[in-house]
Amino acid sequence: MKYKLSVTKNFASAHCLRGYKGRCENLHGHNWKIRAAFSGSKLDNTGMLIDFTDIKKHLDQIISYLDHKFLNEIDPFNKINPTAENIAAFIYEQLKKIETETAKVCEVEVWESESSSAVVSM
Numbered sequence: 001m002k003y004k005l006s007v008t009k010n011f012a013s014a015h016c017l018r019g020y021k022g023r024c025e026n027l028h029g030h031n032w033k034i035r036a037a038f039s040g041s042k043l044d045n046t047g048m049l050i051d052f053t054d055i056k057k058h059l060d061q062i063i064s065y066l067d068h069k070f071l072n073e074i075d076p077f078n079k080i081n082p083t084a085e086n087i088a089a090f091i092y093e094q095l096k097k098i099e100t101e102t103a104k105v106c107e108v109e110v111w112e113s114e115s116s117s118a119v120v121s122m
Helices: 052-066 084-098
Strands: 003-015 028-040 104-113 116-121
Touching: 003 052, 028 052, 028 084, 052 084, 084 104, 084 116
Parallel strands: none
Antiparallel strands: 003 028, 028 104, 104 116
């Protein structure tokens, strides 16, 4: 049996896309929505794959780094474009720090609007 848990959070920030020809090359903001998922096939002795509290705590730390910032000015987005894809990959890599032997981050989805999202998965 396989289990998959997810937590959804939001934050707001501004960015502009370097090397892009179009409206998004200009400074603009988004109310981002993040869904982070962990998967595994073995529960611990409390019947949990991973505690939702642990996921939320770490995701809150990541979001506090990004929230109400001009993303182009903070690492790593001062070097790479702060696209939804790159933001999803950044969050994915940060969440790997709380993986357990049995619970692995499997997917991060980042919405920049209600109709547009990017997904990074294992």
